[in-house]
Amino acid sequence: MSAADKLIHPENSSVRRSLLLWLSIGILAGIVFAGSMIYVQVREQANQLFDYQMKQLVASLPSQSYAPLIPTRPELSNIQEDIIIQIWDTHGLRIYHSHDSSALPxxxxxxxxxFSAQGTTWRIYSAQLGDTIVQVAQPLSARLELAARLAxxxxxxxxxxxPFLAGLIWVTVGRSLSAVQRAASDVQSRDxxxxxxxxxxxxxxxxQPLTKALNALLQRLDTSIKAQRNFIADAAHELKTPLTALKLQILLAERAADDGARQEAFADLKQGLERAIHLVQQLLTLARQEPGAVEEAPAPVDLQALVHGAIGDFAMTAADKNIDLGIRTEMPAQLMGNPDSLRILMNNLLDNAIRYSPPGSTVDVSLLADAGSVVISVQDNGPGIPEADLSRVFDRFYRVPGSNAKGTGLGLAIVRRIVEGQGGEVxxxxxxxxxxxxVRLGGVQP
Incomplete structure (x- = not known):
């Protein structure tokens, strides 16, 4: 990288230095442009003035014939600046010349x-005065030099x-950025x-857009950290009960007086372990659905095949409770999403429906697609949810009071998190x- 590139694109970029550099370049370019315009205008005016003087000089000479004149002394003249005069009579005889060394026509x-000769361009004016022809010439370089000096x-x-403007810019930008420096010091001093x-x-x-974006980020971080703290506290509380029950069941198995009591204690211990494992699995699933936890590119998902697969996975569970599990209405539908998350969504919906439906009932699944979205519905024959609790059942670990079904209180929380990640609603x-x-999901493919 060249020195100029390092100056214009420094590794540690500074707003003050960048503004000073580019404003100085802009002002200097403006001065150069103004000087160029002034030079052009002065040159035109100088040409007009000197042309007028040349005409006046010719007009001031006598119009009658006269004898040959003695030329000026060479040591007192400067051919690059002087006006050169030549006079001819009517016969073409030069009767006067002011400079012997000139190369004029x-x-x-x-x-x-x-007229150009010997690397010099001359401005020439010729006129006839009586019986003489007068020629006045001046080098254009003298005019250009005068215009350059004036510009x-x-x-x-x-x-x-x-330099004064550069100092003013430096101080003004520094004062304008002092609030940014205070904000940076505020952030740096925080824990x-x-x-x-x-x-x-x-x-x-x-x-201000930068500070607003930082404040929005801080607010999201605060919300996320509070949610994680609440999640950890709730998870610890929910795990405490099954782990305590497991400890008690182990003690009962150790103190069993006979094989029958010991077998019963181990059966309870096995059920307790299965509930604890299910709870941990649900916790892990919910953690994976947190925003930003897993960044996977959306992929095409065949929802019809996914629904059929989920119903097949729960067919045995439904048969054990003598529940008729099937599809009432379906149609082909594809959308862009996370296949694993959508499979978890269907599994939780079917698990809840079978768990809360009484034996001998039905669970119907419907899959419909309309303009730009797809609707999945699951109808069970359970007791339903009190209207006051319809919004609360989406909270983690919340279970409807009086419910006899065993669960973790995480199923619907996971469903809502997946649906929100898909840009839908439940x-x-x-x-x-x-x-x-x-469940209404967006991102449907035609």
Missing amino acids: QRAELGFSN LKTVAPLLLIL AGALTPISEAGVPQEV VLANTGKGLLVT
């Missing part, structure tokens, strides 16, 4: 013209002001648990013959 072309004198004060919003007092309007409704769970 020896024939006059009346009016204005330009430089005009922009020189601006160049002198440039890991301080997630209160950053003060936006005095922060420039251009920087609705519970009591139909009079049981609970109807309706």
Whole structure:
């Protein structure tokens, strides 16, 4: 990387240095442009002025014939700056020339013209005065030099002001960014648990989107950390009961007086272990569904095949309770989503429906697709949920008071988390013959 690149694109970029650099470049470019425009205008005006002077000089010479004149002394002249005069009589004889060394044409072309010789361009004016032809010439370099000097004198004060402007920019930007520095100091001085919003007092309007984004991030982190703390506390509380029961069952097995009592204690211990394992599995499933826990690219999911597969997995469980589990209505449907999460969703819906339905009842599943979404519904013949608890059953570890069915209170919480991740909604409704769970998912493929 060149030195210029390092200056323009430093590794540790500074807003103050960048603004100072680019504003200085912009001001300097503006001064150069203004100087160029001034130079062009002054050159045009100088050409007009010198052309007028050349005409006046010719007009001031006498119009009658006169004897040959003695040329000016060479040591006192400067051919690059002086005006050169040549005079011819009517016979073409040059009767006067101001500079012997000039390379001007020896024939006059009346009016204005330009002539180049020996690397010099001349501005020539010729006119006839009586019996003589007068030619006046001046090097264009003298005019250009005059225009350059005038343009430089005009922009020189601006160049002198440039350091003052650079200092003003440096101080002004520093004062504007002082609020950003205070916000940075505030964040740096905090500990890991301080997630209160950053003060936006005095922060420039251009920087406020950054502070607002940081405050939004801090709020999301605070919400996430609180949710994790609540989750850990609830999980610890829920695990305490089955683990205590397991310990008690182990003591009962150790103290059993005969083989029959010991077998009964081990059977209770086995059931307790299965409930604890199911609870841990549900906890792990819920943790995996937390936002940002698993980042998997959406994939096409055949919902019809997924529903059939879930019903096949629970067919034996439903048969053990003499429950008729089947599909009432279905149609082909595909959407973009996480296949594992959608399979967990169906498993939890069917597990709850079978768990709370009495023996000899039915559980009906429907799969419908409409414009842009797909609807999965599960109707059971259970006791339903009291209207006051319909919204609370989505909370982790919440179980309806008086319910005799054994569960962890995590099934519907997992369902809602998966549905929200898919951009859908889940609705519970009591139909009079049981609970109807309706899940609407977006992202349907045509």
